[in-house]
Amino acid sequence: MIKKVLIANRGEIALRIIRTCKEMGIASVAVYSEPDRKAPFVYHADEAFALNGKTSQESYLRSEKIIKIAKKCKADAIHPGYGFLAENADFAREVSKAGITFIGPPPEAIELMGNKTRARKSMIEAGVPVVPGTESAIKDINDAAGVAEKTGYPVLVKASAGGGGKGMRLVSDPADFRSAVEGAQREAGSAFGDSAVYIEKYVEEPRHIEFQILADAEGNVIHLGERECSIQRRHQKIIEESPSILLDENLRREMGEAAIRAASACGYRNAGTVEFLVDKHRKFYFLEMNTRLQVEHPVTELVTGLDLVREQILIASGQPMTRQSSIEQPWGHAFECRIYAEDPENNFAPSPGRIHHISPPDGPCIREDSGVTDGNEISLYYDPMISKLIVWDQDRMHAIRKMVLALSEYEIQGIHTTIPFLKKVFQHKRFIRGDFTTNFLNEETGLFNGQTSHEKVAALAALLLHQVQKSRKKLVSPNGQNTINWKLIHRKNMLDVR
Amino acid sequence: MKVFTDIKDRTFVFELIEDNGGLKVLQEGKVLEHELIALGHNRYSLVVNGKSYYLQIIRDNGLYHIHVDGEYFPIRVEDERMRQLRELVGAAAGGSGTLLICAPIPGLVTRVNVQEGETISKGDSLLTLEAMKMENEIKAESDGQVKQIFVEAGAAVEKDQKLILIE
Numbered sequence: 001m002i003k004k005v006l007i008a009n010r011g012e013i014a015l016r017i018i019r020t021c022k023e024m025g026i027a028s029v030a031v032y033s034e035p036d037r038k039a040p041f042v043y044h045a046d047e048a049f050a051l052n053g054k055t056s057q058e059s060y061l062r063s064e065k066i067i068k069i070a071k072k073c074k075a076d077a078i079h080p081g082y083g084f085l086a087e088n089a090d091f092a093r094e095v096s097k098a099g100i101t102f103i104g105p106p107p108e109a110i111e112l113m114g115n116k117t118r119a120r121k122s123m124i125e126a127g128v129p130v131v132p133g134t135e136s137a138i139k140d141i142n143d144a145a146g147v148a149e150k151t152g153y154p155v156l157v158k159a160s161a162g163g164g165g166k167g168m169r170l171v172s173d174p175a176d177f178r179s180a181v182e183g184a185q186r187e188a189g190s191a192f193g194d195s196a197v198y199i200e201k202y203v204e205e206p207r208h209i210e211f212q213i214l215a216d217a218e219g220n221v222i223h224l225g226e227r228e229c230s231i232q233r234r235h236q237k238i239i240e241e242s243p244s245i246l247l248d249e250n251l252r253r254e255m256g257e258a259a260i261r262a263a264s265a266c267g268y269r270n271a272g273t274v275e276f277l278v279d280k281h282r283k284f285y286f287l288e289m290n291t292r293l294q295v296e297h298p299v300t301e302l303v304t305g306l307d308l309v310r311e312q313i314l315i316a317s318g319q320p321m322t323r324q325s326s327i328e329q330p331w332g333h334a335f336e337c338r339i340y341a342e343d344p345e346n347n348f349a350p351s352p353g354r355i356h357h358i359s360p361p362d363g364p365c366i367r368e369d370s371g372v373t374d375g376n377e378i379s380l381y382y383d384p385m386i387s388k389l390i391v392w393d394q395d396r397m398h399a400i401r402k403m404v405l406a407l408s409e410y411e412i413q414g415i416h417t418t419i420p421f422l423k424k425v426f427q428h429k430r431f432i433r434g435d436f437t438t439n440f441l442n443e444e445t446g447l448f449n450g451q452t453s454h455e456k457v458a459a460l461a462a463l464l465l466h467q468v469q470k471s472r473k474k475l476v477s478p479n480g481q482n483t484i485n486w487k488l489i490h491r492k493n494m495l496d497v498r
Numbered sequence: 499m500k501v502f503t504d505i506k507d508r509t510f511v512f513e514l515i516e517d518n519g520g521l522k523v524l525q526e527g528k529v530l531e532h533e534l535i536a537l538g539h540n541r542y543s544l545v546v547n548g549k550s551y552y553l554q555i556i557r558d559n560g561l562y563h564i565h566v567d568g569e570y571f572p573i574r575v576e577d578e579r580m581r582q583l584r585e586l587v588g589a590a591a592g593g594s595g596t597l598l599i600c601a602p603i604p605g606l607v608t609r610v611n612v613q614e615g616e617t618i619s620k621g622d623s624l625l626t627l628e629a630m631k632m633e634n635e636i637k638a639e640s641d642g643q644v645k646q647i648f649v650e651a652g653a654a655v656e657k658d659q660k661l662i663l664i665e
Contacts, residue, residue: 166632186608187633234632345572349603350629357539380604384630408568413540413554420570454566457551459503459510460523461544462562462573464534465555466501467514467521 001317002026002077002101006070007045009081010060011371012387013293014041017079020309029075031066033059035379041371047073055381060084063091067098077101077316079309083383086292087114103316105215105291109266113289116160116198119266123286126265128258131277131285133200138181144199145177151201157181159188160196167191168235170202205280205437208232208287209244211259212300212308215268216315222326223256224304227273227296230438231425233348238418239425240296240336242303245396245434246278249328255284256326262289271297271312277438295388296336298369302392303330333399334392335426337407341384343416344448351416352378361409365392365402378415386417396434400426421447502581504574596645597664599636601655605629610651612662616644624662627655636661 004027007014014030018041021028030045034054042048049069051059060066063085070078078095080086080103089107096102104110113119117136124130133151137160138144148155148171157180159167167188169180181197189195212224228244229237247255259274266289273294275287297308304327311321342348355376360368370387372378378386391406393399407423424447425431430440441447503510513524523530535543544551554565562573576584605627612624622638646663649655 183633190608190628345570346602349634350605350632352604380629382630404568410568411541411554411565413556413565416570419568423568454551454569455505455508455571456510456525457544457546458553458564458566458569458571459505459573460512460525460530460532460546461534461542461551461553461555461564461566462575463501463503463512463523464521464532464544465542465557465562466575468534469557 001319002103002313004029004073004075005077005079005103005313006031006066006073006075007041007079007081008060008066008085009079009083010036010039010041010382012369012385013081013295013371015044015371016369017081017309018044020307020313023307024310024313026313027075029070029073031060031069033381035377035381038376039371040373040376049073054379056084063088063094067094067100070095070100071098075100077103077313079103079312080292082292082295087290089114101316103270103312105268105270105272109268109272110291112266113291114161116158116288119289120286122265123262126261128262128265128286129284131200131203131287134198137196137198141178141181144181145174148177148199149174151199154202155199156202157184157197157199159184159192159194160198161188161192161194167197170235203277203279203285205439206230206277207244207246207279207436208237208275208438209246209255209278209284210273210275210287210290210294211256212294212297213259213263213268213272213274214308214311214315214321215263215270215272216321217269217318219264220321220324221260221263221268222321222324223259224300224306225327225330226252226255227294227299229296230436231431231440232438233441237296238338238340239422240299241396241399242299242334243330246282251282251284253328256328258284258286260326262286270315271308280437295338295385298367298388298390299334299336302334302365302367302390303332305331332392332394333396334390335399335403336388336390337403337422337426338385338418339387339389339410339422340418341378341386341415342418344418344421345416348418350380350384352380353415354378355412356414357411358413359411360387361389361406363402363406363409366406367391397432400432500578502576502578504576505571595665597640597642598660599624599662599664601627601657601659601661602636603627603629603634604657605634605655607649607651607653607655607661608633610647610649612644612647614644614647618642618644618664625649638664640664 005021006029007017018028028045030042030048031051032042033051053059085091087110089110092102092107120130134147154172157169167184169184171177171180184197185195207230209226209228211226215221226244227240227242229240231239262274271293273290276284277287278284341351343351367390372386391402393402404426407419410419499514501512515522531547533545540554540556542553556563564571608628609626618638619641620638624636627634642664645665648660
């Protein structure tokens with residue numbers, strides 16, 4: 001059994017992994033960059049080592065340094081979290097070479113699924129349906145334009161090494177094709193160090209539905225049901241739920257079996273996610289396989305009762321998984337919201353700064369996976385996601401109400417967040433009906449500037465505070481009548497608490 | 499005294515009457531019974547006509563930033579005189595034909611897409627700012643000519659730093 005785990009990551013996911021380690025009686029080791037010194041994951045870990053440097057390249061992406069620290073502190077396993085080195089096959093290989101267990105899939109599986117062209121070929125062979133498009137990465141832009149023409153617009157331009165929406169562009173008009181490819185290549189280059197891109201047909205009225213997979217060392221592969229992640233902004237998931245309103249038992253079984261075939265085809269081991277697009281005819285297509293723990297894994301945890309990080313550690317230790325069969329029927333309904341340090345009033349511009357005060361919501365079946373606390377600085381160096389809010393309830397409608405309540409109670413001062421925007425989405429008629437596609441946020445532009453119910457109250461509060469501040473000035477300056485206004489002083493005192 | 503509160507393009511007008519040292523607030527002729535109490539850490543409890551609200555209020559840059567029930571409002575408060583004054587100043591400044599474009603966010607300038615002297619039209623991409631690993635295009639809000647460029651590709655910029663002057 002694994003005794004000490006180094007977490008090669010930061011923020012909420014590092015803290016989330018540390019928690020499971022503690023529950024299992026496993027020692028945890030944090031590594032941290034300069035801006036993260038005060039982050040909760042550093043002081044909650046049993047041991048912590050500085051990586052120095054500020055940017056990802058200088059810190060969390062320095063594989064050789066991380067392995068050196070793991071050896072020095074005698075960690076017998078490394079958990080990569082998501083992002084950074086999580087889907088880097090070379091890193092997984094180097095970790096194993098150093099005699100350390102990589103808590104994740106074999107490097108060959110990462111490599112196969114990380115290469116969209118090879119993944120596609122092997123999915124076709126395994127009988128998993130795929131979306132029509134290019135077979136290989138684009139080298140020449142003119143050839144690429146030809147392929148796009150043949151596939152038929154709209155097309156998606158995607159980074160070969162990509163994931164998380166980075167390095168991805170949707171092109172509807174052939175005139176925009178060239179600049180879209182260039183943009184995607186630049187973004188992919190800066191995010192992944194690999195600027196290769198490829199093209200595929202854009203699926204009509206698509207919904208993003210993915211299956212959670214667990215595979216043990218013996219070759220048993222099970223699925224834990226689906227997550228629907230159709231609510232996306234700039235191809236980045238912002239709300240996830242399980243189960244999906246679109247799936248019935250038959251489609252769930254059919255897609256689950258395809259997901260298991262996909263995982264088996266690449267010799268998968270540990271936790272992984274097979275992503276599908278489902279079109280308006282309820283036809284599903286393999287999109288990609290994420291060979292890591294997903295950001296949205298908590299919704300699966302809440303409807304299955306499993307701790308996916310614990311399962312990951314058990315599998316990596318060669319122990320049996322908690323259950324040996326797939327989950328056909330999820331229990332209740334769960335939602336997750338990703339809370340970003342972005343300003344929805346200002347075109348979702350990044351909103352870095354110091355968190356003066358944060359107080360997450362509380363109550364039955366409300367979970368917050370957060371990586372920040374009072375006094376923390378949100379820097380520009382990393383992803384703007386600061387926390388995830390997750391709720392569970394007996395069915396979808398109750399879970400929606402619970403999420404609205406939880407978002408309303410969430411207090412955070414010092415930075416802008418997407419909370420007000422998320423609340424509007426959860427109150428939107430189409431969202432409540434489950435009538436949406438991955439284009440939902442592009443179609444419902446009203447969500448970005450819609451009116452809300454508390455305007456008048458907010459206006460009154462601003463007015464009252466303004467008057468008090470004005471009268472405070474009056475109090476200190478000589479008063480024409482030379483009288484002391486007790487009521488004003490009383491008011492001032494009431495508003496003077498710090 | 500009339501007081502105006504602006505929330506973006508919406509305005510609420512309140513009537514204030516000094517009432518024996520207290521403050522009577524009316525809206526559309528109706529009295530609003532009110533009590534605002536500070537709870538510390540910029541948190542307030544407001545009771546209006548028996549309804550209870552919990553708010554967070556931060557004053558910054560002449561605006562009140564209000565969070566209530568998961569909703570957010572930036573609000574400007576001004577009395578009649580201040581409002582007239584500002585409108586006069588605004589009208590006088592409106593005549594000039596230059597527009598200074600500042601960085602809406604801190605970030606890294608990855609590309610400058612125009613040159614000084616270039617004629618541009620509304621919607622043209624002026625430069626690309628990268629922050630938190632995402633590219634943000636800064637686009638022209640109107641037609642014009644690029645008068646001056648203050649930054650070059652590779653430069654790190656702060657929020658509100660001058661980028662481009664458009665004529």
